[in-house]
Amino acid sequence: MVELASLGRTGTVRNYVGGEWTTPDGGEELSTINPATGEELATVPFSSGEDVDDAVRTANEAFREWSELPVEERIQPLFRLKSLLEEHHDELAELLVRDHGKTKAEALGELRRGIENVEVACGIPSMMQSGTLLNAAPDIDESAVRKPLGAFAAITPFNFPGMIPLWFLPYAVATGNSFILKPSEQDPLVPQRLFELIDEAGFPDGVVQLVNGGKDTVNALLDHEGVEGISFVGSTPIAKLVYERAAANGKRVQAQGGAKNHIIVTETADLEFAAEQTVSSACACAGERCLANDVVLIEESVYDEFSELVVAKADEQIVGYGLDEETDIGSLISEDHEATVRNYVQTGVEEGATVLRDGRDVTVEGYEDGNFLGPTVFGDVAEDMVISREEIFGPVLALDSVPSLEDAIERMNGSRFGNAASLFTGRGADARRFRHDAEIGNIGVNVGTSAPMAFFHFGGWKDSFFGDLHAQGEDMIQFYTDKAIYIERWPDA
Numbered sequence: 001m002v003e004l005a006s007l008g009r010t011g012t013v014r015n016y017v018g019g020e021w022t023t024p025d026g027g028e029e030l031s032t033i034n035p036a037t038g039e040e041l042a043t044v045p046f047s048s049g050e051d052v053d054d055a056v057r058t059a060n061e062a063f064r065e066w067s068e069l070p071v072e073e074r075i076q077p078l079f080r081l082k083s084l085l086e087e088h089h090d091e092l093a094e095l096l097v098r099d100h101g102k103t104k105a106e107a108l109g110e111l112r113r114g115i116e117n118v119e120v121a122c123g124i125p126s127m128m129q130s131g132t133l134l135n136a137a138p139d140i141d142e143s144a145v146r147k148p149l150g151a152f153a154a155i156t157p158f159n160f161p162g163m164i165p166l167w168f169l170p171y172a173v174a175t176g177n178s179f180i181l182k183p184s185e186q187d188p189l190v191p192q193r194l195f196e197l198i199d200e201a202g203f204p205d206g207v208v209q210l211v212n213g214g215k216d217t218v219n220a221l222l223d224h225e226g227v228e229g230i231s232f233v234g235s236t237p238i239a240k241l242v243y244e245r246a247a248a249n250g251k252r253v254q255a256q257g258g259a260k261n262h263i264i265v266t267e268t269a270d271l272e273f274a275a276e277q278t279v280s281s282a283c284a285c286a287g288e289r290c291l292a293n294d295v296v297l298i299e300e301s302v303y304d305e306f307s308e309l310v311v312a313k314a315d316e317q318i319v320g321y322g323l324d325e326e327t328d329i330g331s332l333i334s335e336d337h338e339a340t341v342r343n344y345v346q347t348g349v350e351e352g353a354t355v356l357r358d359g360r361d362v363t364v365e366g367y368e369d370g371n372f373l374g375p376t377v378f379g380d381v382a383e384d385m386v387i388s389r390e391e392i393f394g395p396v397l398a399l400d401s402v403p404s405l406e407d408a409i410e411r412m413n414g415s416r417f418g419n420a421a422s423l424f425t426g427r428g429a430d431a432r433r434f435r436h437d438a439e440i441g442n443i444g445v446n447v448g449t450s451a452p453m454a455f456f457h458f459g460g461w462k463d464s465f466f467g468d469l470h471a472q473g474e475d476m477i478q479f480y481t482d483k484a485i486y487i488e489r490w491p492d493a
């Protein structure tokens with residue numbers, strides 16, 4: 001069991017509503033398990049419709065007073081939260097490894113990205129300003145202002161439990177809204193600890209809420225008339241459902257979905273560097289990243305050489321427990337997910353792809369109950385194969401050769417997803433063509449994983465995203481506010 005003050009002696013995940021810890025009362029519950037050791041960490045009860053209603057009503061009651069506080073006062077708890085997150089960075093990272101399975105270095109990096117969003121939101125006094133024009137008409141000055149709207153909710157996935165809640169929460173509250181988080185039920189312990197720190201940071205009661213649960217909890221938020229808008233991050237089928245249901249209920253909604261990302265390698269690339277970046281992109285976090293680039297299209301002339309380099313780099317990866325310093329690839333989130341990924345590998349074999357490296361036989365001494373899979377590399381993966389089209393969310397690479405950059409771009413753009421892609425090349429003209437033609441939200445050149453910093457928006461295209469305003473940065477200010485125009489005339493008496 002994990003020891004957190006808010007879990008109490010029973011090791012039960014709690015909700016945080018109106019500044020108090022409460023026990024969710026929906027009846028259903030599950031256990032959260034350390035995916036490397038099989039150790040049970042806590043019980044996760046799900047919230048009932050009444051629990052959600054309570055959180056939404058509390059958030060709405062807190063909204064007016066909070067939104068009318070001077071903006072400088074609204075950002076003070078965020079400065080305190082930033083310093084608490086720094087102080088507890090290491091401890092949060094360890095908890096993240098235990099609940100999720102990624103490596104400690106990845107957990108520290110994830111939390112760093114979360115902290116950066118808190119920092120950016122502290123700049124709201126500048127970011128929230130709109131324009132004023134003197135003498136827009138005779139005796140009239142005209143101003144545009146941004147106003148907060150009410151209570152917003154975010155529903156987040158399992159793969160970045162420390163970072164993704166912070167794509168939303170700091171911006172929602174800094175702009176003057178109140179906020180409700182529904183984290184993934186698979187690894188809710190870092191969000192739980194975040195809320196202990198949020199409590200310590202001193203937001204007024206009711207400004208931030210935590211509700212735990214699953215599908216029914218999400219639906220209660222989507223249907224509640226007291227929720228102004230929904231941010232969702234998760235798989236594409238659920239993102240689409242959430243987008244449609246929240247929009248049908250008249251809410252603002254932004255829903256980030258799944259992915260199938262490509263790397264293109266041209267013959268002028270630094271092949272050694274590109275292979276190292278490719279393996280890192282596909283296998284870090286055990287492949288459980290929406291930005292993992294796992295389909296690799298290689299110019300024919302360098303296909304054999306590059307494939308060998310990829311296999312050699314994959315061989316160097318150490319699979320193990322995330323808290324062991326030498327580990328490069330941690331565990332997959334659950335037994336079920338491990339089975340799904342292994343099924344995809346079997347599908348690849350049956351579809352006739354060439355197995356260049358088989359990671360299925362991995363054993364991690366001392367962690368025999370863990371959900372591990374070694375890096376698996378397929379060659380000659382045709383465009384229509386399942387392993388070339390569907391998101392696997394495990395350390396599985398699909399390599400194929402292409403006659404030219406143009407063919408590679410055409411194949412990449414044929415995917416229904418558009419989250420991320422990277423090109424490795426030594427030619428500027430190739431880079432320009434790629435950036436211009438890619439139907440993708442996050443485009444990298446000689447960068448393995450194109451993850452935007454907090455002061456830029458984060459979001460994909462096509463079936464990787466439903467909505468218009470993305471997460472992070474300036475888009476969040478727009479999502480959490482509506483614009484109004486002030487037109488006034490004060491003629492001289």
Ligand code: NAD
Nearest residue numbers: 156157158183184214215218234235238256257258259290
């Ligand atoms: P998921 O869709 O299973 O769950 C995400 C959230 O939705 C969770 O909070 C869960 O409780 C809730 N949920 C699950 N089923 C639901 C249902 N039927 N109705 C309503 N709510 C439901 O996703 P996951 O497995 O937790 O996360 C992995 C997925 O998230 C991958 O597809 C990954 O690509 C995607 N992801 C996307 C981004 C991005 O920025 N585009 C970032 C991270 C993860």
